[in-house]
Every structure is written in structure tokens, then in C-alpha cells.
Amino acid sequence: MQFHEFTGEVQHRIEGATQGEAVRATRATLSALGERIAADEAADLAAVLPMEVDWYLTYPDHRNRFDYDAFLERVAERTDSTTADAEATAQAVLGVVAENAPAGELDDVRAELTADYGPLFDVA
Structure with missing residues (x-):
């Protein structure tokens, strides 16, 4: 999947984005997730993503x-939103990631x- 397709799908899943x-x-989502998981796991997941976004997982x-809750607070802070909106946002991003990641x-x-x-x- 190309960058514009990936972000377009995220945009579609977040109403009005x-x-x-x-x-x-x-x-916001991938960098917070990258901060939480091991570097090798972040690299494995990043390998299936467009190169323009894969580093969000690998740089932290x-x-x-x-x-x-702290994960959601990080996403909310980085997207300037509430934690409820951050949860929907993170779910949307992970949904697109899931469709592109190996089983x-x-x-x-x-x-x-x-x-x-x-x-x-x-x-x-």
C-alpha cells in the first residue's frame, strides 16, 4: 500500500478528517505504540507499512x-483531542495497519x- 492510499483510508475511517x-x-498512534513495544517488534510491523509512516514505529x-489510558493520553496530546476521540483515532489507524499486516x-x-x-x- 502506498502512503496516499494508507492515509486516505485512515482519513476515510475518521469522519470528517x-x-x-x-x-x-x-x-500519534504509531509513535505511541512504538514507544510501548519492543524495537524488534516495532521493526517487524513497520516493514509492512509505507516508508513514509514506518519510522513512526521505529524512531521512539x-x-x-x-x-x-496513558497510551490514549499520548495520542490525544499529539492530535490535540480528547481521550475518547483518541481511542477512535487509534482504532482507525490500527484497523488500516491490520489490513496490511501479515496474519x-x-x-x-x-x-x-x-x-x-x-x-x-x-x-x-
């Missing part, structure tokens, strides 16, 4: 321990997260 908002949502410091890749990511992250994958 502009392309810039879709890019910001993608960056990895394996930080924070719960799902077990998201399972590997989920295995690194605590059970409270379950809602993140409700749409994926």
Missing part, C-alpha cells in the same frame, strides 16, 4: 511501560501489551 489530520493521527525509545503480526504486538489494550484492537 482532512489528509493532514489523518497523517497526524497516524503519527522502545519498551516504555505505560497502560492503555500473525498484530498478534505478536498484542502479546507485548497488557490486557487493558484490548479496545485498541476492537476494530482491527
Whole structure:
């Protein structure tokens, strides 16, 4: 999938979003996820994404321990939104990622997260 297709699909899933908002949502979600999971897992997931967004997963410091609420707070802060909107945004981004990732890749990511992250994958 190309960058414009990826962000276009994110834009479609976030009602009323502009392309810039879709890019910001993608960056916020993937960078927060990249901060939470191991570097090798981030690299594996990034490998299936467009090169313009894969580095959002790979550039942050990895394996930080924070719960799902803190994850949503990071996404909300980076998208200038509420945590409720951040959850819908993150679910939209992960839904697009899920459609492009090999079957077990998201399972590997989920295995690194605590059970409270379950809602993140409700749409994926």
C-alpha cells in the first residue's frame, strides 16, 4: 500500500478528517505504540507499512511501560483531542495497519501489551 492510499483510508475511517489530520493521527498512534513495544517488534510491523509512516514505529525509545489510558493520553496530546476521540483515532489507524499486516503480526504486538489494550484492537 502506498502512503496516499494508507492515509486516505485512515482519513476515510475518521469522519470528517482532512489528509493532514489523518497523517497526524497516524503519527500519534504509531509513535505511541512504538514507544510501548519492543524495537524488534516495532521493526517487524513497520516493514509492512509505507516508508513514509514506518519510522513512526521505529524512531521512539522502545519498551516504555505505560497502560492503555496513558497510551490514549499520548495520542490525544499529539492530535490535540480528547481521550475518547483518541481511542477512535487509534482504532482507525490500527484497523488500516491490520489490513496490511501479515496474519500473525498484530498478534505478536498484542502479546507485548497488557490486557487493558484490548479496545485498541476492537476494530482491527
